[in-house]
Amino acid sequence: MPLPAPPPRFPHRPAPAAGAGGDRAPGPPPRRTRRRLLSALVPVLLLAALFGAGTAAQLSRDLPRTTLMTSIAPQIRIPGKAPALPWPRQGSAELMIEGLGRLGGSGSGGGAEPIGSVAKVMTAYVILQNHPLGSGEDGPTLTVTAADVADYEARIPLGQSLVPVVEGERLTQRDALEALMLPSANNIAHQLAIWDSGSEKAFVAKMNAAADELGLADTEYTDPSGYLPSTVSTAADQVELARAALRSPVFTEIVELPEATIPVAGKIRNYNDLLGVNGVFGIKTGSTDEAGGNLLFAARLTVAKRTYIIVGAVFNQPGTDTPEQLAAVNKVVRKLLTAVREQVKQFRLLDASPSGELESAWGQAVTVSPARPLTVVGWPGLTVPVEVTATPPSGRVRHGEVVGTVEAAGIRVPLRADAAIGEPSLWWQLTRRP
Template identity: 45%
Template sequence: MPTVQFSRIPPAAQPPPPVAPPSPAGRKRRPLPWILTGLLALLLLGGLLYAVAPLRNPPPAPTAELTLPASMTIPGKAPKLPWPRTGQAMISIDGLGTMGTAGDTKPQPIASVTKMMTAYVILTAHPLGVGEHGPELTVSQAAADAFHGEQARGESLVAVQAGEKITERQALQALLLPSANNIARILATWDAGSIEAFVEKMNNTAKELGMTGTRYTDPSGLDPQTVSTVRDQVILAGKAMALPAFAEISKQKQATIPVAGTVTNYNELLGKDGVVGIKTGSTDEAGGCFVFAAVYTVGGRKVTVVGAVFGAPGNNTPVQLDNVFASTRSLLRATKASLAVHTLVKAGQQVATVHGPLDTGTTLHAAQDVQVVGWPGLEVKLDAQLGGVPARLAAGAEHGRLTVNLGDDAPVETALRAGAALEPPSTWDRIRHHG
């Protein structure tokens, strides 16, 4: 049987697996483009935020700084006044201050100058207008009976009688012009019920006014234990003369009152050397005393001089008063000669410096002269109202004022004007300076 032989047939050849191409030598993968873009955006945003940071808030407001001193002294040699050789003396200019003093500062008897406080207490408790008479007082039997004893002691008096009616104004005229001691007691009792209660009011008033060297023991000044100083009485004189009725009465040369008739003011200087008041006094213990006020016109401005001279020598009232009047007259004439108009600040003079943000700024200058009445050596205080300075100020624009306050008189002042224009810093300057 034929043999069938089978031969092995090799399997069909399989295709080789694909081979990846080799990577180029040293080549790295690149970051995705969006990462670079994001980083760049962040950098730009940070720079923008940094640049605009100073623009988020407005720049600080400008500030002004005074370049003049807070006070100025009038140049020149201080005047030498002819002070009396004895006693105490003082000259003060209303609104300006003390021109000078002489003598010690110890409290001393002031005689009938005391009646200035008596009148002041009465007028503050019972005010009168100019020309008004006010309420009536009735002279008691006791006051009338005391007259002869007071007269025997040589007191300064006016005649009175029981039941007499006298107005407040007439009583003050009798008190201040012929310096009637009995009227001082009548007024004190009328006001406070007793002399002791009235004296307490006098001392309380002195304390309120800062009259630290003063002690009253009676309303007339006859008691030498009533003492004061020229300083204290000048303080009181300024307050008293501010009362229209007091100022009106104290400058009268004569007045007519019931029973006594026409009375004359002891102040012989009234109407002379500018004198408009105030009160004389004289006793053996006090000597001649005089508190005075005078008004002058200096450079078209009214100036009130208030002063006092205590302790003028003399053996009796006429001599004492003659001596105190002579001293006062010399002092007033020298005072008037020393007063003049002085220019403290000239128009165009720099008064303040304005500091703005980022080194911006300008200056402020006086628009007019600042002139005051005074004397060489007087220190005058300046008051600058600079206020809030705006961010923008044109050259020559008005801002602020410079003022000199002179007591009760109208202040002396001038407007202030800018020098160069003040402009706020630009946006670019604010960004540039931020870095």
């Protein structure tokens, strides 16, 4: 009896189907095939990661600043004919306004002339440069010596402007400067020179050195008081000196005093009779036979709620004596200051209209305009320097956003965008260069 067939070893696994020729179906891919697939996929995945990181980096970069270009000229001339001011028929004159410019002058072709006691402005300037004083300070003490008294007494017969002194008298530096500038004391000019430098010659050398530093090419000092006719200058030079001297608050305080009180002499009066007239607050008179009548002056001028300083000089006016000479120069100065007040006004330099363009790096552009008309104080014919400062923003720009400023004669006006600049396109952001 035959034995039964043994059961299959793997009853749960179906028998493989026979193919052509009885071959088996292929099994799972070998390992090296999988490695090839992974090798191909890694670069693709890396490229995808890099692209994603690059895209993120491009989109997160700050947008570049916009570019501001304007049609505003660096200088703008106020339309109209320059004012014809009542310059003196003889002698010389010069006028300027701080912060605005030179109004003009006359008689400059005559060269340097004696200036009398206007020379004391340089004496005070040198003293304050070498011995600075704060506002309201009295400074060190000068003691009057026997030599100072002898100098004072020697000047009396010559009819010079003096203040009395006695040996042993003690003057503060401020007392001495008040005596120098108000009643124009020649003996105090000499005393200050000795106190500062030991001799008049050494002090005069300092005066001329200071003149050179200030660019006073037509000025020569030979004494600290201006009594000698060999001390010469021009109106233009002395206006430059006055501008430098007025930077000292103490100097300005002193020349503005109508009177003061000092030891021995008592009350002293300022010889400048124009104080308070047409805004005049200084500076110095001067008169001799050779120099005629002279006034170096400063006056305040208020226009459009802003105060300006006029600095001027009128020199070498005729007269037979000091009162007549000073009356003549004062008459000219009054006329000049009246004319200046009539001519110096507020003028429109720029309208509040498109004056340039703001452009983005991605090609959008809008016009820009002053936020309001730019008005300045001046006079017809004055050329005004104009400065444009650009502060263009990055990225988008809002309508009305400030993108810069325009400034002239101390007046500053914002520049605003007349329309908005939007964000750049996604494509521009992705393809922009680093």
